[in-house]
Amino acid sequence: SAVISQKPSRDICQRGTSLTIQCQVDSQVTMMFWYRQQPGQSLTLIATANQGSEATYESGFVIDKFPISRPNLTFSTLTVSNMSPEDSSIYLCSVEGSGRGYYEQYFGPGTRLTVT
Amino acid sequence: GNSVTQMEGPVTLSEEAFLTINCTYTATGYPSLFWYVQYPGEGLQLLLKATKADDKGSNKGFEATYRKETTSFHLEKGSVQVSDSAVYFCALSDPANTGNQFYFGTGTSLTVIP
Numbered sequence: 001s002a003v004i005s006q007k008p009s010r011d012i013c014q015r016g017t018s019l020t021i022q023c024q025v026d027s028q029v030t031m032m033f034w035y036r037q038q039p040g041q042s043l044t045l046i047a048t049a050n051q052g053s054e055a056t057y058e059s060g061f062v063i064d065k066f067p068i069s070r071p072n073l074t075f076s077t078l079t080v081s082n083m084s085p086e087d088s089s090i091y092l093c094s095v096e097g098s099g100r101g102y103y104e105q106y107f108g109p110g111t112r113l114t115v116t
Numbered sequence: 117g118n119s120v121t122q123m124e125g126p127v128t129l130s131e132e133a134f135l136t137i138n139c140t141y142t143a144t145g146y147p148s149l150f151w152y153v154q155y156p157g158e159g160l161q162l163l164l165k166a167t168k169a170d171d172k173g174s175n176k177g178f179e180a181t182y183r184k185e186t187t188s189f190h191l192e193k194g195s196v197q198v199s200d201s202a203v204y205f206c207a208l209s210d211p212a213n214t215g216n217q218f219y220f221g222t223g224t225s226l227t228v229i230p
Binding site: 001004006031033041042043045048092094096103104105106107108109110 | 148150152158159160161162165205209211216217218220221222223
């Protein structure tokens with residue numbers, strides 16, 4: 001398994017501002033994932049980030065709103081841009097672990113974002 | 117397509133009660149199945165997994181059996197503790213068809229009272 005840390009753990013931001021969330025992994029991984037968990041909801045995949053290429057965004061998410069960086073195999077950032085109260089969520093990064101013929105995902109502790 | 121349907125909560129049990137959280141799935145191929153747990157204020161942790169039919173995943177007294185005939189992966193524990201209070205997510209991945217995409221259920225909140 002992988003140990004994943006995220007910064008900040010929580011933040012309260014004003015609408016119209018941007019916040020960059022950092023995700024650090026204790027080992028080199030090919031793929032990192034960013035999820036959003038809105039209050040009382042399940043997880044929604046925002047994008048998949050591979051090192052050295054542009055992130056792949058899921059339907060409903062765009063790069064201008066959620067730019068992602070992946071400068072190396074242990075680190076990624078997600079920026080939530082021009083925030084509105086609807087962006088208040090927990091943002092989670094995860095990495096992929098693989099066994100023989102299956103994948104599993106390991107999650108960071110999450111960043112709890114409140115937009116006022 | 118792939119999807120996961122989970123028993124709706126919240127669920128409240130007394131300590132030492134028996135727990136079942138139902139999970140059924142739809143998949144085009146032969147998925148792997150997972151249960152994740154989210155304790156208050158924390159991220160998700162992998163609780164257990166099963167990668168093929170009839171496999172039983174187990175961890176910390178929790179068990180779930182991959183039932184292909186009923187497309188189910190119900191989570192059970194014989195005697196819950198207050199420390200089991202958390203949100204439980206059922207999930208699947210289907211690498212052969214959808215790569216590393218994970219599909220999560222909506223989560224079931226469990227509260228165990230002393």
